[in-house]
Amino acid sequence: MANKRVATELKKPFRLKGEGMFIFLCLLPALLFVAVFTYYPLLRGVVMSFQNYTLFDLLNIHFIGLDNFAGVVTSPDFPRVAMNSFFWVVCSLFFQLLFGLVLALLMRRRFRGRGLYQAFVFFPWAMSGFLIGLIWRWMFNAQFGVINDLLLKTGIIDAPIPFLADGKWAMAAVIMANIWYGVAFFAIMILAALQSIPEELYEAAAMDGAGRFQQLWSVTLPYILPTMLVTILLRVIWILNFPDIIYSMTSGGPAGSTHIFATFMIEKVIFGQDYGQASAIGVIIVLILLLFTVFYVKATRVEKGGDF
Amino acid sequence: MKVSKWLSAVLSLVLSGGLIAGCSQPASNPPASSSGGTGQAGQTITLKMVESITSPQRTELLKEMLAKFEAKNPGIKVDLISPPFEGADQKITQMLMAKEALDVLEVREFNAKQFSMNGFIENLKPYTDKWKNYDQLTDIAKRRATWVDNTPYYIPNGLYQRVLFYRTDWLKEAGLEVPKTWEELLVAAKKLTDPAKNRFGYSFRGGPTGWDYALITIWAYNGTQVDPASAFFLKDGRTVFSTPESLEALTFYKQLYKEASPADSVSWGFQEMVQGFVSGSTAFLIQDPDVIDGAKEKMKEGTWATAPLPIGPSGVAQQVVGGPGWGMTAYSQHKEEAWKLIEFLSDPEQSTTYAKRTSVIPVVKSAAEDEFYKTGYFKPFIDMNAQGQTYIDVSRPVDYKGWGAWQSAADKDIQSYLLDKISAEDLLKQWDQYWTKEKAERK
Numbered sequence: 001m002a003n004k005r006v007a008t009e010l011k012k013p014f015r016l017k018g019e020g021m022f023i024f025l026c027l028l029p030a031l032l033f034v035a036v037f038t039y040y041p042l043l044r045g046v047v048m049s050f051q052n053y054t055l056f057d058l059l060n061i062h063f064i065g066l067d068n069f070a071g072v073v074t075s076p077d078f079p080r081v082a083m084n085s086f087f088w089v090v091c092s093l094f095f096q097l098l099f100g101l102v103l104a105l106l107m108r109r110r111f112r113g114r115g116l117y118q119a120f121v122f123f124p125w126a127m128s129g130f131l132i133g134l135i136w137r138w139m140f141n142a143q144f145g146v147i148n149d150l151l152l153k154t155g156i157i158d159a160p161i162p163f164l165a166d167g168k169w170a171m172a173a174v175i176m177a178n179i180w181y182g183v184a185f186f187a188i189m190i191l192a193a194l195q196s197i198p199e200e201l202y203e204a205a206a207m208d209g210a211g212r213f214q215q216l217w218s219v220t221l222p223y224i225l226p227t228m229l230v231t232i233l234l235r236v237i238w239i240l241n242f243p244d245i246i247y248s249m250t251s252g253g254p255a256g257s258t259h260i261f262a263t264f265m266i267e268k269v270i271f272g273q274d275y276g277q278a279s280a281i282g283v284i285i286v287l288i289l290l291l292f293t294v295f296y297v298k299a300t301r302v303e304k305g306g307d308f
Numbered sequence: 309m310k311v312s313k314w315l316s317a318v319l320s321l322v323l324s325g326g327l328i329a330g331c332s333q334p335a336s337n338p339p340a341s342s343s344g345g346t347g348q349a350g351q352t353i354t355l356k357m358v359e360s361i362t363s364p365q366r367t368e369l370l371k372e373m374l375a376k377f378e379a380k381n382p383g384i385k386v387d388l389i390s391p392p393f394e395g396a397d398q399k400i401t402q403m404l405m406a407k408e409a410l411d412v413l414e415v416r417e418f419n420a421k422q423f424s425m426n427g428f429i430e431n432l433k434p435y436t437d438k439w440k441n442y443d444q445l446t447d448i449a450k451r452r453a454t455w456v457d458n459t460p461y462y463i464p465n466g467l468y469q470r471v472l473f474y475r476t477d478w479l480k481e482a483g484l485e486v487p488k489t490w491e492e493l494l495v496a497a498k499k500l501t502d503p504a505k506n507r508f509g510y511s512f513r514g515g516p517t518g519w520d521y522a523l524i525t526i527w528a529y530n531g532t533q534v535d536p537a538s539a540f541f542l543k544d545g546r547t548v549f550s551t552p553e554s555l556e557a558l559t560f561y562k563q564l565y566k567e568a569s570p571a572d573s574v575s576w577g578f579q580e581m582v583q584g585f586v587s588g589s590t591a592f593l594i595q596d597p598d599v600i601d602g603a604k605e606k607m608k609e610g611t612w613a614t615a616p617l618p619i620g621p622s623g624v625a626q627q628v629v630g631g632p633g634w635g636m637t638a639y640s641q642h643k644e645e646a647w648k649l650i651e652f653l654s655d656p657e658q659s660t661t662y663a664k665r666t667s668v669i670p671v672v673k674s675a676a677e678d679e680f681y682k683t684g685y686f687k688p689f690i691d692m693n694a695q696g697q698t699y700i701d702v703s704r705p706v707d708y709k710g711w712g713a714w715q716s717a718a719d720k721d722i723q724s725y726l727l728d729k730i731s732a733e734d735l736l737k738q739w740d741q742y743w744t745k746e747k748a749e750r751k
Contacts, residue, residue, distance in 0.1 A: 055401060056709050058426045077720075141580065142572035143506060143589050159503070162572030165514075166727070170575070251516050254575045255723035270398065271716030273422075 049279035056273060068280035077256055085260040089239050095179045100186025108194050125184035133248030136177040140164055164250055167257030174246045174258055193227035229300050237289055261285050353642050355649060358389040360396040360414040369665050377652045384645050404428040407639055411646040415462040415635040421707040424456050430636040432460045435647045444656050448701055449671035452631030462635035463654040466668030469629045471688045472615045473585055473593040490618045497568035500591040509568035511584045511593040515577035519718035522561055529557035531622020539702035540743050549740040558732040565726050574726050598667045600685045616688045626702045710746040
């Protein structure tokens with residue numbers, strides 16, 4: 001008897017181990033895939049950032065310590081690139097969130113043709129950012145752009161504004177395009193969260209005499225907050241790494257005034273052919289995002305959310 | 309329980325890492341594809357070929373030519389890879405770095421040096437020595453083929469050079485002659501500028517690779533003191549940016565932008581400047597022959613024409629004649645067959661057909677006798693090439709280590725100058741110092 005019990009005692013963890021092994025083996029292909037396609041390039045990038053690695057002279061690749069980082073940080077463009085990246089993320093995110101929330105609230109109630117309308121709202125999200133950049137670039141064009149044309153026809157301006165020829169305008173223009181592109185994603189996420197709020201809560205709130213605004217403030221917003229927090233985190237990561245729109249609209253110009261880290265990195269690769277410095281910029285982006293994520297998660301305690 | 313916790317921890321770590329890593333991937337090498345080679349019975353050899361200046365029409369044409377080649381050589385099949393034009397050269401570079409299966413590739417003059425230095429492309433001298441049609445190439449085409457170390461690394465397939473496109477009807481209306489010099493161009497362009505009518509004199513290129521246009525002006529002002537072999541330097545060894553003529557040229561260049569071009573042309577790229585001309589908002593455009601087709605399509609016959617490039621006060625105009633062409637990878641397993649293909653594509657008959665259909669300037673001597681090039685829109689190109697003393701073929705210093713970094717900063721510098729953020733003197737001083745240092749450091 002006792003022997004038997006001992007045996008089962010022994011067997012138990014053993015069997016679990018087998019099970020664990022089985023699960024591990026099932027996951028192995030996926031783990032390998034991620035390792036090969038995500039971690040290997042990431043490590044390569046990190047290694048490259050410490051190397052002299054230019055296409056001009058591939059036979060002369062050697063470690064140069066922190067020279068690439070020093071080169072990037074001390075370059076005259078760096079402060080502006082950092083500032084631009086900050087504005088790019090903050091302005092884009094704020095308005096995307098605001099408009100996304102409004103859109104989601106509008107699309108919540110059933111109305112005729114809602115499905116079609118939703119499809120239209122979400123459409124930008126399915127398009128390539130590069131293409132969107134090209135479209136906006138033509139729209140902002142001073143000679144044949146529709147935006148100037150409309151402003152002229154309505155009499156708001158009396159001479160076309162060369163949006164993409166002036167640093168301040170150009171930054172506003174790329175942020176505008178990015179807001180248009182990103183609103184849909186927030187709308188999708190928030191709409192999903194809205195649709196999971198039980199109707200009873202509103203009934204109860206109405207019973208207690210809460211008005212429309214009170215209901216929004218005390219029921220809707222607290223309920224979708226976790227979703228918003230996670231979405232904001234994801235969007236910060238994506239927006240900071242999203243060069244497509246800027247690259248196809250202005251290539252970082254005029255005179256470098258619309259460069260963010262991501263476009264600055266592309267320029268280093270395409271024109272400068274300097275993979276070492278480009279990787280250094282990449283590593284800087286990762287560090288910024290890591291720091292941000294750690295603080296953000298600590299500040300918002302996202303683990304309370306988890307509405308996914 | 310423990311297991312699932314452990315697993316979820318690992319998984320979340322892996323996936324969140326992946327999320328953050330998803331951002332900063334420098335161009336990673338794609339895994340090498342399976343090597344093309346002999347496969348089927350009957351020993352069919354498959355060559356892999358990649359083009360760089362891709363456009364749908366051109367790919368179509370190349371496929372036609374390859375079908376002819378395959379019909380002539382039953383044992384050889386050719387797979388054409390056509391990456392999108394934007395970023396095609398990066399793609400090709402990555403293929404070469406990863407030693408992907410590739411036999412014939414399109415080499416551009418700006419990456420020929422880099423490819424040969426890194427041992428990616430084959431020296432074609434052993435083949436051209438035995439090739440009967442080598443002497444059929446025009447002088448300019450031969451210079452392009454051999455411009456790296458005086459060794460043929462590729463056979464040009466067409467020449468890209470610029471001419472002046474202008475509106476004949478507007479000039480007539482204003483009673484103006486076709487401008488022959490930059491000054492005349494500015495006078496005419498200013499006269500034709502009328503913002504109220506949305507009309508401007510000149511399709512200015514301030515956007516991507518706008519430095520190219522600043523340079524042709526700088527060269528035209530510096531004249532024959534420029535060293536054609538490395539045109540950022542003078543024949544006496546100083547940089548071209550150190551002269552008073554360059555200051556004059558830049559001053560002129562800003563005038564051209566401010567007084568005769570649309571304000572937002574400071575950020576115009578190829579598309580916008582061409583659109584500006586063909587849509588009837590600019591009078592002058594300096595561009596490649598491939599614009600001719602688009603202009604034919606969108607503009608009325610008789611409202612526009614082409615003329616040779618404007619010359620500077622020095623009496624000359626330098627031009628950089630681009631000549632991409634077909635080369636061979638150094639690691640190709642089928643070099644003989646690859647050469648056969650290059651030889652076929654470079655055959656005078658094939659080559660001229662190709663040039664006509666893709667609107668590039670032909671590389672073979674016999675084409676100059678062709679009626680097609682003796683008249684009409686293509687005539688100025690042939691005329692310019694016949695006057696080598698006035699229209700001087702020059703090379704940029706793409707074989708210097710600092711070329712890439714300069715190129716990535718140059719547009720920014722010029723835009724800053726055009727938008728009055730730096731002075732012409734400071735800009736020139738900066739470039740002068742940069743290239744003096746480059747020259748001193750050159751191995």
